[in-house]
Amino acid sequence: MNYPLLNVFLTMMWVFLWVLWFVLLFRVISDLFRDDSLSGWAKAAWTVFVIVLPFLGVFTYLIVRGGGMGKREIGHMREREARYREAAARIAPPTGGNAEELARLAELKAHGDLTSDEFERAKTKVLTG
Numbered sequence: 001m002n003y004p005l006l007n008v009f010l011t012m013m014w015v016f017l018w019v020l021w022f023v024l025l026f027r028v029i030s031d032l033f034r035d036d037s038l039s040g041w042a043k044a045a046w047t048v049f050v051i052v053l054p055f056l057g058v059f060t061y062l063i064v065r066g067g068g069m070g071k072r073e074i075g076h077m078r079e080r081e082a083r084y085r086e087a088a089a090r091i092a093p094p095t096g097g098n099a100e101e102l103a104r105l106a107e108l109k110a111h112g113d114l115t116s117d118e119f120e121r122a123k124t125k126v127l128t129g
Helices: 005-034 039-054 054-091 100-113 116-126
Strands: none
Touching: 005 039, 005 054, 039 054, 100 116
């Protein structure tokens, strides 16, 4: 074994930095294509700049447009969550649960629409499922 511990550490550091670089590059490109405020020409220019001069392009993008990356990501996640909640509500509309059903039954009994026997049967049915 002719590979000192310091070389192992440096190799691990370079691998980590290489992976970090690719994550940053993909993050910039995904932010670039998700942004609706940029025109197609601006997206093309930024893409060419990031591909032709990757280090300079990514660092310039982070300096110029990096402040809004988090805001755009939050907006995108909120849109996705709203679409999810809308779809979930269409599939299974939220119910009030047992407490709301029991309150409605008690109101019907108090109003005189249900007898005590009907109320007890309905209450048992709600509580047992």
